[in-house]
Amino acid sequence: MAKELGLGVETIRFYEREGLIKQPQKPQNGYRVYDDSITKQLQFICKAKALGFTLKEVASLMSMDGDCAKVESLGLQKLSLIQSKIADLQRLEVVIKEMTNSCRNNNDQSHCPIIDSLK
Amino acid sequence: MAKELGLGVETIRFYEREGLIKQPQKPQNGYRVYDDSITKQLQFICKAKALGFTLKEVASLMSMDGDCAKVESLGLQKLSLIQSKIADLQRLEVVIKEMTNSCRNNNDQSHCPIIDSLK
DNA sequence: GTAAACTCCGTAGATAGGTACGGAGTCAAT
């Protein structure tokens, strides 16, 4: 089951402890047996995680099933977070590009404009 | 000193423990006294951190003083990391935008296209 | 029938970057 989803066994146990999925029924030998509904929950978690939702948010999403407005608002919130992260990183990109450029044009290898600009 | 830089006292002690700055001289009373060189190191750390370097990388940068080529290569590495993060986030942005749009156009509030698409 | 490979459980450790606590000493002001 773990392999099927590309997760470690420990990871699934962890999700279980965190209440993201319910403990599956365990027959006489004590081993977990996963039914379809848990498999689907795990797939849901994987997909939501890939979209950048935290595990807590995933739990929220799962509990919001049936309230589209709430889900939308969480989505919009995540969207604006993503957009501001993008903006931050783009600003950073410019600065670092400039700095490495000034390194490239530097003749004196023993004296670095990046280090200088940080001082 | 901490306030001057917008850092907590504990944070500075933490940097000291991590070897980012050297322990300042302590006179008879045991209190740290920060000279100019440590102040500058701390400013260096703050600026580098703001550019997205990790503390380990900051330590590297400080030890690379005098080798511009190495610094440049660390900068380029950071640059490509930033660029790939931007690309990832932009892909995510598109997906989440689509999802929230489909929510907005959804009439049945009790049935959410986002949840559906994650299932 | 036995050895390898798997699962169980609870707990501890890793990562990064701090933050908080508690008891003791110290400094500045009144």
Add this chain to the structure above:
DNA sequence: ATTGACTCCGTACCTATCTACGGAGTTTAC
């Protein structure tokens, strides 16, 4: 001289998301 605010130190704790360990039971393959 006492109060309040500050520092010292070591250690533990925090967030988030796992990952690893150890000892025991189980299942499977030969």
